[in-house]
Amino acid sequence: MRLYYAPRTISIAVAITLEEAGLAYEPIRVDFQSAEQTKEPYLRVNPKGRVPALETADGTILTETGALLDYIAAMAPQADLVPSDPARAAEMRSIMYYLAATMHVNHAHKQRGHRWATEQSSFDDMKSKVPQTMTESAQYFTDHCLQGDYVMGSQFSLADPHAFMICSWLAGDGVDMAGFPEIGVFLDRMRARKSVQAVTAKGML
Known part of the structure; x- marks a missing residue:
């Protein structure tokens, strides 16, 4: 398999999951600096x-x-990345859909305003809102998503690489991480996993 990625983007969640699953892949870097993706x-x-x-x-x-x-x-399937109970699996995916549809979009308002508007004043307004919306998302994630050592409690799941990447953007988005110690512990726990260390060693993070 070949994974097209850009460093520190959500694509790294896929790389981490491939490492967790023990599946071989070739990473293909897409250079955002030169707008290669366009x-x-x-x-x-x-x-x-x-x-x-x-x-x-x-x-x-x-x-x-x-x-x-x-x-x-x-x-x-041997990697056991999805809870076996259907309700728990749906709960995991509901968190992932929140991360994708709300938290990631909040983050994108900082540098991707052209997706929604054309005026610089609109871009500036969206960017100025990011610390607030990402702080609100961090609070929601802490209160309603992070259930223990990992998103689903003690079991590592697909939600963890997804959440790891998005939560790794919080400080850069102006969120005061001192108010979210649980997220800090979660990020450190993820960084200690062999999968995250492997993608880091490959220069993907």
């Missing part, structure tokens, strides 16, 4: 112009973080 060669891979994209062994291109994480879990 140019024709990469758009042939992913017409959305975003990462991640995962090319499977048969040449199929898969996109969207949550879909890729579910694919990896299905390909490596």
